[in-house]
Amino acid sequence: MQSTKWDDLPYEIQPWIKKAVISLGFSCMTPVQASTIPLLSQNKDVVVQAVTGSGKTLAYVIPVLEKICSALREGSFKNAHFGALVMVPTRELANQVVQVFESFLEYQPDDLPDIKAQLLVGSIQPVQEDLQYFMENNSFILVGTPGRVNDFLSSPQVKTNSCEIIILDEADRLLDISFLHATESVLKMLPKQRRTGLFSATLSDAGTDIFKTGMTNPVKITVKSNSLHLKNSTVPAKLSLYSMVLNPRLKLKVLLKLLTEYSYRKIIVYFPTCVSVSYFYGMFHNFIKRKGLKSKDISIFSLHGRLDAKPRMKTLNKFENSSSDKSILFTTDVSARGLDIPEVDIVVQIDPPTDPSMFLHRCGRCGRANKSGIAITMLSIGREEEYIDFLKIKGITLKSMEPVIISEEENCWYDETLKGWLREDRSRYDQAIRSYVGYVRYYSKHLASSIFRVRTLDYKGVARMYGLTRLPKMPENKYVRDFPEDGYLDHTIDFNTYAYADKKKETARKHELLTHERKRQRREKALKKKLQKNKNFSWSDKNSGKETRIERHDKLKRRREAIERKIQEEQVHGSSSSGEEETDQNDWKIDILETKRKRKARKNAMVQGSFDDL
């Protein structure tokens, strides 16, 4: 990073902010800070695109603090008013930004009212509690995710007309389809005379994004990295990007070797779905245990979007402060943007992200603030190799990395350990199926769909990677080349005896198995009976049966015609129907009903009988 001193700013920064920034160890400004701070502090709207880890957070934190201070010096905020709002896409990032504000606010002078930064995210506490905290404290700065901020500002208790500045960090994400509605709704509640700042490492569609925020004349700031090899790159100078092309069956074996044998402090591994994070977390926890490694040597954590907010933040905190020699975080794209975790030196992507714009965000969790980092992206042999050229067109060059060699012995150890772990509890296999199915769905959502085609996916290789011995039933199976009979890849698992560790679940499984078996036997028996009957019936027997039916119909027809004739005769003779004829007609009806009733009773008796047979 270039060294521009804080004194070189074209205006006098508040002395306490300068003291704070230097005490926190930031003696110089990064390029993005040097370009952004003067503009945003001095009433310009900005759109800032700068590489990951370049210091964008301080580039808005300092102007926000400057604005709050001058507003407080001019006259303090009225009750229930706030001065600044920062919106980010995830709870973890919101929490991190609050912590950055708090580290500065420790230095605030006594002559200013106590400034607080309040966190507004869902799932931690109800919005009523957020409101109560806001009314009781001087929360001049609000930091949160769009949904909760929207709910919070919609309350009539909160007054929005003193808001001086809004920052959208990871702006391209906040303005994409999933957040747009909530973001726009928040922007509409804020005064028009405010400053706006958009920040991201990927703001290629800035024109569209600016239009959505209602900014009129913003200054666009672009800071690229000037590495020795690439001028004007969107990749940080000390971040090395690698691709590793291999068979999907080998991906996890290579990962295990990398995690246990390479030297690093912290690694982040990206998996495609939440369920796959949970599944592989359990699997790797077991591998590490079986290798005899202790928690002081290596710790593994999992974080994904299906966990509640509190455990998510706790996990992140534990990973950040882990004292193990090596720490591993298994996660999804929920941790791809903005997170600043010290000492992460390697990022591994088991598969590329479905949205290519996420690629640099994932890689950018290492190689931050001018520190070295390595980001490895695994690609399956075949069509996926085209992803390397696809990124090259976008100005991202991946160097090739050979997969580490897995010896025969290592291979056997892995397979046996995995099988043993899976056999301990059938619910692990169920989770493997869910992960596999989730992966196939994930694969079909790739935006670069000409490269990641469900038709060309190596289904068997992926199934093996997930530890499956049988392909689950799904429509995509039509694309599986040489689809195995019954879907079995091998018969090493006997699914009849494969048990759940949970007793209740196992009892239910056995019961279901029994019912299934009975049904099968019944079907078999019925089929046998039918076949036997067909065999025994002679042609003449069948014909004689038909004759009796015809005879019966004729008889009934004759009786009906006779009665109808009688009624007609009666009408011709002009007399009303006598009681005797009415009885005759009723007798006929009763006769038919009686026959029907008897037939029904016979049928019921037969059905009942077949149930009793069981």
Ligand SMILES: Nc1ncnc2c1ncn2[C@@H]1O[C@H](COP(=O)(O)OP(=O)(O)OP(=O)(O)O)[C@@H](O)[C@H]1O
């Ligand atoms: N002036 C500075 N001098 C040295 N280090 C700095 C300076 N400003 C910020 N940093 C450090 O740089 C790291 C990255 O900063 P920050 O998280 O703001 O990056 P970013 O550009 O927002 O990245 P991302 O795009 O991934 O969100 C942090 O650890 C931060 O402490």
